[in-house]
Amino acid sequence: MSSDPIATPDRRGLCLILSSPSGAGKTTLARLLLASDASLGHSVSVTTRPSRAQEADGVDYYFVTRDRFEAMRDAGELLEWAEVFGNFYGTPAEPVKAALAEGRDMLFDVDWQGASSIAALLPEDAVRVFILPPSGEELSRRIYSRGTDPEHVIEARLEGAEAEISHWGDYDYVLVNRNVEDSLAVLKGIVTAERHRRHRQVGLRTLIAHLAPPSRTR
Ligand SMILES: Nc1ncnc2c1ncn2[C@@H]1O[C@H](COP(=O)(O)OP(=O)(O)OP(=O)(O)O)[C@@H](O)[C@H]1O
Ligand SMILES: Nc1nc2c(ncn2[C@@H]2O[C@H](COP(=O)(O)O)[C@@H](O)[C@H]2O)c(=O)[nH]1
Numbered sequence: 001m002s003s004d005p006i007a008t009p010d011r012r013g014l015c016l017i018l019s020s021p022s023g024a025g026k027t028t029l030a031r032l033l034l035a036s037d038a039s040l041g042h043s044v045s046v047t048t049r050p051s052r053a054q055e056a057d058g059v060d061y062y063f064v065t066r067d068r069f070e071a072m073r074d075a076g077e078l079l080e081w082a083e084v085f086g087n088f089y090g091t092p093a094e095p096v097k098a099a100l101a102e103g104r105d106m107l108f109d110v111d112w113q114g115a116s117s118i119a120a121l122l123p124e125d126a127v128r129v130f131i132l133p134p135s136g137e138e139l140s141r142r143i144y145s146r147g148t149d150p151e152h153v154i155e156a157r158l159e160g161a162e163a164e165i166s167h168w169g170d171y172d173y174v175l176v177n178r179n180v181e182d183s184l185a186v187l188k189g190i191v192t193a194e195r196h197r198r199h200r201q202v203g204l205r206t207l208i209a210h211l212a213p214p215s216r217t218r
Contacts, residue, residue: 009103010203014194015096015122016040017108017115020131021161022085023143025177029131030109032184037191041099043108046072049087052148062092080110080117085156091118100125103202105191112167119170127194129187130171134178136161 018026034042046062048069057063069088073081081090091114099106100122108118119126133139139161143154168174173190177183194200
């Protein structure tokens with residue numbers, strides 16, 4: 001990130017981090033939020049997981065081999081990484097640094113480990129949202145009805161739900177995803193409020209410096 005004051009943006013970008021147990025709906029909500037807000041960029045993760053039908057390389061993830069992942073990790077190209085459900089996932093560092101240097105906002109779909117790492121690295125910028133399903137039965141229904149994973153993968157993900165949920169207390173916001181429309185409205189509200197935080201509105205200093213009332217003449 002630049003220390004050149006001329007390059008300093010007039011606002012400080014935020015890192016909106018979504019986590020949830022598998023199947024609660026964070027990818028669905030992330031896609032809708034990104035589609036509705038052109039100012040929000042997507043941090044596209046690198047993963048060793050095989051791609052699902054409908055997923056596109058470079059859009060949903062960068063799908064890589066384990067060797068390639070380890071090379072990226074060892075070269076310091078990842079902001080954070082974690083092993084989740086037997087696969088490696090990581091956040092490419094460069095797009096995040098570029099976004100923050102330019103005052104742009106980024107959305108991250110990462111597990112609790114990724115959320116915790118990003119918040120530790122970027123404490124001023126991270127905004128963590130934990131998404132809960134309305135019930136365990138509904139979580140199971142959603143992940144089965146998605147129809148993207150074999151039975152043993154679904155079982156492992158449902159078994160991991162409790163461990164993921166145990167970290168909910170680390171998050172700034174908790175959202176129960178009952179229906180998509182309401183949840184999207186809540187997320188938009190969080191983004192709007194967080195964009196108005198004083199420390200992100202760096203450009204206000206200039207405005208305020210010029211806000212002295214005009215002198216009155218009698
Ligand atoms: N509010 C909702 N009501 C009903 N179905 C939903 C809701 N939100 C998401 N879904 C559906 O639930 C399924 C799982 O959603 P999604 O893939 O977004 O979950 P996820 O949290 O990203 O899971 P993973 O971590 O496994 O990628 C999808 O089929 C999605 O259409
Ligand atoms: N720590 C990180 N976790 C990540 C990243 N990208 C995705 N994830 C999380 O992995 C699980 C499984 O994802 P899925 O797409 O296979 O369902 C889920 O919790 C994601 O949020 C990452 O870069 N770092």
